[in-house]
Amino acid sequence: MKEVSIVPIEKREIIPVWEAASRILEQTITLPTETVPLEECDNRYLAEDIIATHDVPPFDRSPYDGFAVRAEDTQCASKQAPVLLKVIDSIGAGHVSEKTVQEGEAVRLMTGAAIPKGADAVIMLELVKEIGSGKIEIGRVFSPGHNISKQGEDTKQGTPILKKGSKIHPGAVALLATFGYERVQVMKKPVVGILATGTELLDVGQELVPGKIRNSNAYMIASQIKKAGGEPRLLGKMPDDLEQTYNGIIAALQQCDVLITTGGVSVGDFDHLPAIYKKMEAELLFNKIAMRPGSVTSAAVYEGKLLFGLSGNPSACFVGCELFVRPFLLKALNADKVHLGVLKTELQEDFLKPNPFTRFVRSRVEWEGSVPAAVPVGLDKSGSVTSLADANALIVLPGGTRGWEIGSEVTTLLLDGEGSVWPWDLAVKSKS
């Protein structure tokens, strides 16, 4: 048996979740920007405001296949006494007629074609009778502007269209293309180093042997980082050895903007992260949060870089990453809704045992019925990993002296979709 020196367990300051989140958000990193081809900018964060550089549409155009006419020529038209117009030109989209529509004339034109000079209305093909020899009959009155898509009706030149810090989605791509952005200026992705600690860890490709498990956290975090707009850098794993892990962390910090370690943050004999932070003389932001899972989630600053010490327990690690790492990265990317989205849901299970710590229950929000229902999924233990497979949300059960019954209205944090500005006022409020 390896000999270990018994040192008294240090008392940790327990802080609320919102306090931990705000301590993280007080930290900043400045990311450079880069330009990427339009077709590669999906899910990146804009580094500049996008302003309409021209009117949309850029000219008056036809929204239908039809005939461009002078509305005043139809003023006496009726079913019984249709007006006769002479068709002087025919154009498709992409062409501009050189003719000017004069009294008694019309231009045949297709959807998207520019309205010819002189015309101020478009009549759909279906409403016009073509009577041969380049003549058409109109059987009703049309007013000026009828079926004209006016220049600038969609947006005017100079209008702000997309904000710096917005995430580029298909609709944004359409606008960037509209305004001629072949390349887009985006925030460079923050490089997030991931270092797993634990003598028990095997590589993913290794066979199980007694006492060992595969390193799932590092890959899970890498996936979470990508989803949050960062660039994960898998830096391998370390055995539970203070010196090796210390050296590994110092080396890892050279390669990234932010460093995440997993494991070794609790009070066990081989939980070396607290001692490593001390040895590094890093500024500890916190090492105990009134939450479950993830109560031992830690963070420290070393030479201006943020170090997240996430728990080794997979569910605790996952929750710590979503609640603290994600907002930090999104803030660096200039996003404004950096926290998980919030939804009020109806609790579908009793959680009657009171818990002094706020609980984050892996759950699935189901959209059947008129009120979204949040259903807890899998084993609600910090060490469980399979509950993560079905989770698309975290039910928040604020800590307190009473449990929570089926049917209670609870705040749920959504793991997908748009985020929120600051969910904690809502989420951590006790029901009493």
Ligand SMILES: Nc1nc2c(c(=O)[nH]1)N[C@H]1C(S)=C(S)[C@@H](COP(=O)(O)OP(=O)(O)OC[C@H]3O[C@@H](n4cnc5c(N)ncnc54)[C@H](O)[C@@H]3O)O[C@H]1N2
């Ligand atoms: N006496 C106490 N024991 C524990 C406490 C406590 O307050 N007093 N806290 C418990 C809580 S809560 C948690 S959470 C864990 C935190 O543990 P650590 O963050 O120190 O993590 P480890 O001890 O290294 O590992 C915990 C658990 O997770 C597994 N693990 C570790 N790394 C990975 C990985 N990369 N992929 C998959 N699984 C991993 C590891 O094998 C352990 O089973 O401490 C409690 N104990």
Ligand code: MOO
């Ligand atoms: O940190 Mo542990 O996950 O609170 O249970």
Ligand SMILES: [Mg+2]
């Ligand atoms: Mg431990």
